[in-house]
Amino acid sequence: MMHDHPRPLTSTVSAPRTSASGRCPECGGGTLASYRVMSEGGWWSVIKCQECLASIAREAAPMFGAFTPFGAPE
């Protein structure tokens, strides 16, 4: 048995989204959302247009700052 204790599984790693100011350079929409995603290299803070899903910005986020991701090891 490789996994000797169950852990809750969710289909996606998700984080609360907050609205971000600015305009999408792709479609001109003003509905931007800022949130963190788990990707290669750890956590990234991204801003995406919620209308056309263009990536506006992406920067490395502190792994454990004020925000505690779901499923963080204790």
Ligand SMILES: [Zn+2]
């Ligand atoms: Zn857009």
